[in-house]
Amino acid sequence: MKSVFTTWRNLLVPNGRDTRISLLRVDETGGHRPPQTSTFNPPVWHHNRLPSRVYLVRALPFKMHQDLRRILRERCADRAAATQFILYGRSYTPDDVLSNLRKECKNITFPVNYESGAESIAGAVSRLVGDIYYALMDELPMFARQQRIEHNTVITDFSYKLDNQVKILWEEKSPRVFDEFVEKLVGQISGRGLSGRDLYPETSATPYRGYRAILGKLSYHGMSIQPQVRWAVVFSGLKYIVIYIPRLPERPRLYCSPIMRFCLQLGDPEPAGQALPPIWSMLVYMLLTETFNISDDTLKQQLSVPVPSGDSGGTASLPLRRSKILRTINGAGEGQRHSGNLAEVGIAHGADGSLQAPGAMVVQCFDGLPMALSPVGTPQSSGGEKQHPFVHLDCYLGGGWSSVYASSRSHVIVKFATVPKKERAELERQLRNEKAAYDKLTLLTRLVVPLCYGEYVWYGGRALVLSDEGQSLAALGMEFASLELVERCDSPQFKENSADFM
Numbered sequence: 001m002k003s004v005f006t007t008w009r010n011l012l013v014p015n016g017r018d019t020r021i022s023l024l025r026v027d028e029t030g031g032h033r034p035p036q037t038s039t040f041n042p043p044v045w046h047h048n049r050l051p052s053r054v055y056l057v058r059a060l061p062f063k064m065h066q067d068l069r070r071i072l073r074e075r076c077a078d079r080a081a082a083t084q085f086i087l088y089g090r091s092y093t094p095d096d097v098l099s100n101l102r103k104e105c106k107n108i109t110f111p112v113n114y115e116s117g118a119e120s121i122a123g124a125v126s127r128l129v130g131d132i133y134y135a136l137m138d139e140l141p142m143f144a145r146q147q148r149i150e151h152n153t154v155i156t157d158f159s160y161k162l163d164n165q166v167k168i169l170w171e172e173k174s175p176r177v178f179d180e181f182v183e184k185l186v187g188q189i190s191g192r193g194l195s196g197r198d199l200y201p202e203t204s205a206t207p208y209r210g211y212r213a214i215l216g217k218l219s220y221h222g223m224s225i226q227p228q229v230r231w232a233v234v235f236s237g238l239k240y241i242v243i244y245i246p247r248l249p250e251r252p253r254l255y256c257s258p259i260m261r262f263c264l265q266l267g268d269p270e271p272a273g274q275a276l277p278p279i280w281s282m283l284v285y286m287l288l289t290e291t292f293n294i295s296d297d298t299l300k301q302q303l304s305v306p307v308p309s310g311d312s313g314g315t316a317s318l319p320l321r322r323s324k325i326l327r328t329i330n331g332a333g334e335g336q337r338h339s340g341n342l343a344e345v346g347i348a349h350g351a352d353g354s355l356q357a358p359g360a361m362v363v364q365c366f367d368g369l370p371m372a373l374s375p376v377g378t379p380q381s382s383g384g385e386k387q388h389p390f391v392h393l394d395c396y397l398g399g400g401w402s403s404v405y406a407s408s409r410s411h412v413i414v415k416f417a418t419v420p421k422k423e424r425a426e427l428e429r430q431l432r433n434e435k436a437a438y439d440k441l442t443l444l445t446r447l448v449v450p451l452c453y454g455e456y457v458w459y460g461g462r463a464l465v466l467s468d469e470g471q472s473l474a475a476l477g478m479e480f481a482s483l484e485l486v487e488r489c490d491s492p493q494f495k496e497n498s499a500d501f502m
Helices: 008-012 060-075 094-106 116-137 175-189 210-224 279-291 296-303 334-339 424-440 485-489 492-497
Strands: 025-027 053-056 085-087 090-092 109-111 142-145 158-162 165-172 231-235 239-244 253-256 361-365 371-375 390-393 395-399 403-406 412-416 452-458 461-467
Touching (some): 008 094, 008 116, 060 279, 210 253, 231 279, 390 412, 424 452
Parallel strands (some): 025 109, 053 253, 165 231
Antiparallel strands (some): 142 158, 412 461, 452 461
16 A cells, blocks of 8 residues: 655655556657767857766765754744645646656556656646645746757756746656666766866867767756756656755866656666655755755755866865875875875775775875874774875765764775864764774674774874774665565564674
8 A cells, every 4th residue: 555645744754654656658750870979169168067076975966865854843833734626717736746756657558768758747847846846835836848058059958947037957867878878877986086187178169979078068057047947957767866956156066866766668677765855846946045045055054065176176074184194105206295196095904895994094084184093992004004094085985073084995984083162072972982983883893883993093182993884874865664564673683783782
């Protein structure tokens, strides 16, 4: 039996309710044609409208969903708790509008090699988003086709508009084109991001193709509109990505979500539950941030996006001093130390696949300077030792009592006991308490809690190194109480290791 969505908040924050959308009919005609994107040729050469850097923010959907909860709670709690609205004499309930979307998608014969299927589904999604937004704000957003701006240029396939202003750019691609180019794009930016110098090195107008055309078009036209458009979606009907483009005085930076699934094709394995936020939640969130004029400073903090020191994508909020931090990096000349070209060294793993914490390591936050980390209580490295393992921390996960970074390649998390405007002594006390907690939970290590490799010293104080076990329930927008009992503890290892507690 399908879940019942009694309020608009239920529909936006499902908490484990079934939000899956399925297709029944798929048309594979045209599969012999090679996938290709349309060409983007800027009507006027404005290099400052092309991205300076493109990042992959793995937690972006979950952070958006988390912030949506805050907005609903603080700005429109009563409206979100409503069970229906009446428009033109007709009653609309959350269950009704979701059922309408499901019916429309099931009635589509979806062409996997053409964009027309994505367009049909996008129209159905826009009607659901319009209903939810109207329930919250008494206003219907417009889903407009091929809006034109300066030089009579079409910005994107569609756009969401409020008060006749473009708020979200919507670009459609066939599933084959999406898989060929957007998947490749995400693979390219999954590490340290892509520099604009690498993406767009040209100094004069030139036609762009592939994912350079997709990103260039969104960035260029987003900057051409006033006020600048901060949100974009690239959608194939089956998959999509979300892009956040903060308003900056310099060239834009693009923050991309991972690839997310929307429709399930006939025969696809159906997951037990939808962990990712539904697309309509993210679209409503984007519209609400524009309606309430939420600043980019607030959004960057709420979404935990990396904030580089310059266009080239420097260090995020963690302060780095040039002195002291390189003294334990051995076997490298001065030029290599400052070049930022250190190759990430694989860290030793045990027979069970777990990382074996080294005596010392070198870490680098985004494109900042490398820093030496040594286990607490061990002497500093001397120049005669071999080069230490190098870990590139390419993801910023936020900060509360520590500044938290992760490595997508080495699968470790480093918590630095440094947060602006908070006392170092208290931060380090919290860090020691956290380590003590991990020490007492060894039976649950890598089942419920991550593996703690130990406490380390760096030039700015203390740090904790942990294994990266994936998204937390909080990041997924889920609550432990919402899990079925079988999901909480139905694991042979959990049962075996928990026997002592029974």
